Amino acid sequence: MSYQLELRHIHYFLAVAEDLHFRKAAERLYISQPGLSRQIKQMEEDLGILLFERHNRKVELTKAGTYLKRELSIYVKQLDDTFNHAHLLHQGKKGQLKLGYVGSAMQQIIPNLLLQSKKENPDIVFNLKEMDNQKQIDGLLNFDVDLGFVRLERVPNNIEIKPVLKDTFCLVLPKNHPIDTLNFKKLSQFKDDSFILFDPEYSKSYYEKVIQIFEDAGFTPSVSHLTIHSSSIYKLVENNFGISIVPKSLTLDTKEKVKFIELDMIKQRTDLSIVWNKMNRNPILTDVLNLVKHLKI
Amino acid sequence: MSYQLELRHIHYFLAVAEDLHFRKAAERLYISQPGLSRQIKQMEEDLGILLFERHNRKVELTKAGTYLKRELSIYVKQLDDTFNHAHLLHQGKKGQLKLGYVGSAMQQIIPNLLLQSKKENPDIVFNLKEMDNQKQIDGLLNFDVDLGFVRLERVPNNIEIKPVLKDTFCLVLPKNHPIDTLNFKKLSQFKDDSFILFDPEYSKSYYEKVIQIFEDAGFTPSVSHLTIHSSSIYKLVENNFGISIVPKSLTLDTKEKVKFIELDMIKQRTDLSIVWNKMNRNPILTDVLNLVKHLKI
DNA sequence: CTAATTGATAACTCATAGGTATTAATACTT
DNA sequence: AAGTATTAATACCTATGAGTTATCAATTAG
The missing domain is CATH 1.10.10.10 (Winged helix-like DNA-binding domain superfamily/Winged helix DNA-binding domain)
Known part of the structure; x- marks a missing residue:
């Protein structure tokens, strides 16, 4: 042979x-x-x-x-x-890991991961790239990405997925909106508001889940703007272009003048999941997978 | 680069x-x-x-x-x-699959698999080899085997395992043994018999499970012979060298003069499982995995 | 009917994989 | 301490074959 x-x-x-x-x-x-x-x-x-x-x-x-x-x-x-x-081993490094992530993972989980990993293994080189869900899946399939952080429910056959953060949703309202945590009763109070949502192109399944929230509340929202950055959402809400709904993990550290109402009474949750390719032979991946799985958020 | x-x-x-x-x-x-x-x-x-x-x-x-x-x-x-x-594709074949299996899988599941696969896909070349559990795991790890049939509980990290046949145990007695299905009450009736068992070298976890059956029945069996072939067991039992206990799937088609008592009242079951390597890129493997998972035994 | 476009063929050349002979460095032997 | 054996590296040589240019054969487009 x-x-x-x-x-x-x-x-x-x-x-x-x-x-x-x-x-x-x-x-x-x-x-x-x-x-x-x-x-x-x-x-x-x-x-x-x-x-x-x-x-x-x-x-x-x-x-x-x-x-x-x-x-x-x-x-x-x-x-x-x-x-x-x-080559990295030759230079005394332990290895390299190419991470892809949706923006919201940068709020907490990615910084935590990097800090803890640096502590336990200073010789791992991380390679970070913000990408939408689909780009990450493509990257995993052709080995351009070792580990992804996505908001997806389903992934292709060779890709493994594991939720790492279960998130409730929060309404995003301008400070001057008549409804607040005290007089908020149910979602249908917002049926006449127009909404600013994440672009379905970014994640179809996420968008559908959000729409389902409104369907469950008995109305179909009028969507006035679509964007892919939470900061844009906050800016638009602040300036009374509409209201929004986002995963709770995105409500941290905003300096914008908006208020949040957590929707822990609705059944929907959005999982932030890690995804990786079964076939990936990067030995670092195993280590970091373990780290992420045990990461306290 | x-x-x-x-x-x-x-x-x-x-x-x-x-x-x-x-x-x-x-x-x-x-x-x-x-x-x-x-x-x-x-x-x-x-x-x-x-x-x-x-x-x-x-x-x-x-x-x-x-x-x-x-x-x-x-x-x-x-x-x-x-x-x-x-090369196989070039010859108009669909591909080749290297199977490893413990002897007991040959009783039913492997012939079924081959028959059904030949029917659905006559152009798959199968490569069969009887191997003990550990040999199969080794073979999977270095890609000498694509799919294994084992009796194991735990496998290494990169190996996937899925039970395909849950089996009860059967006592194997010589025809002239005083106890039979009618007067059999509980296992401790056999505490003075000597036993012929599968060699623990063949599968440690299987052996331990069998020993546990006796521990549960309140006695430790005296083991007189160890072998790795069910036919040897039947021969020895037939000639009054002792009695034995085997998975039910091994009781079929024996021409030996022995009788069986099914032990469906004890909690132990032995799983026949399929095992494969996550990293294996053989495209046939996916097809056959699906076939095996839906195989009616 | 000519011109253009395709991959295959033929004949040449030069870069280099692999060979032989030897050296340098070290480790056993006595 | 001297001699022998064992190791990989070095120097130089050569012949195989990768890649070249020129050309062909077969087809299609205008």
Whole structure:
């Protein structure tokens, strides 16, 4: 089972598989087209597998070629990660973890995690990037992200999910709004207000959950603004453009002039969950997963 | 992030990492020692990572080298699997699945699985091997096995486990034994019999569970024989060397002259479980997992 | 019917993987 | 202490094959 095959062949194959065009791929690889053709042919002979179907004027992947494109592109990425990790070990670091997170996780859980991790393991390099839920899932699937913090209910098959923070919702009202904690009875008191909500594009399932809150209260809200930043929501509410509803963890540390009413009587909760890819071989991931699971919020 | 590095370097590195001896590794690789030394050096320069510490008369792996040995040997194996799978696709097959199983799974669940799978997907190649529990776990960890059938309670972290068959226990008695289904009352009736049991080396947790059955009945059995084959047990029981206790699924289709008493009143059950490695990228595995989970026994 | 575009083929060249011979450094032996 | 054995590294050589240029064959577009 020992091939003559080299990483070079794999890189060349992936280039052709992406472009489906020998000349273009050759240009991109800075080699000549005949050289590329020969290497691909050699790879096919080595493996005993036809990778491309050469038609008159177009190149197509075979079944086996399609499979190999998918697998090998992951393979080279993982190999790259492995060498990067080895590089960090060489420098005396313990490793690196690429974190993705929705903004609201930055309020508490991420800073806590970083502090505690720095304490227990100062040699872990963290790589933080704020991303929406879907971007994180994509990132996990192709190993650009090791660990994500999302507000999602369902995730693809290979992704693991575990809630770390169960959150109630809070109404966000301008300071001068007639209703406050004292005279608040039920949600339908707000059926004539217009609402500022998080953009469903950011998280469809989160948006649907919020809408369900209003459905349960017997009315459909008029939504006047959609945004993806809580600070924008607060600014808009403060200036009487409408009212809003947000996870409780987002109500901390606002300097805006708004007031909050916690809705602990409704059944909806929004989970902040950690997500990761089962296939991820980053040894740091296991450590940090344990840390997060035992993190006291 | 594009290296000059080739698979050749990785293979050479693994050889040296295993032998910790350049000359021996070179011999094994059928190349000269200086050639090998140079390739390793080139790899170290390429990666910017020192892989080995060359001491006076011995070679040692660095931290990064140790990590790379572990990871890269898995990569090489996965790459090999990937090409094998592609090869099967090329031949019009759907893929291959390497199954490990304890003997008792062959009684029912494995034949069922194979039959149903052949029906739904005639192009899957199955690769069967009877192995003890621990061998299967080892095989899963280094990807020699895709799916195992074990009698275990606990498995390592990266291994997933799911029970597929809950089994009661049965006493195995010689035909001429004074006790039978009619006059059997409780287990302690057998406290003076000597027992033939499955060797604890085969599965420690299974053995302990069986011993617990007797502890619960208030006595410690005298164990006269240990074996790993149910047929040996039946032969020995038939010839009055003692009595035994086995999972119910093993009582089928015996031509031996023994009788069985089902122990459905005791609390112990033995689970036959499927086990697999989370990191396994064999696309067939997902299909077969679904099949097994919905298999009617 | 010509021009353009595709991948494959042929013949050449030069970079380098791997070879031989040797050195340097150290560790056993006596 | 001197001699022998064992290790990996160094220096230099060579021959395989990756990559080149030029060209072909087959097709399509205008």
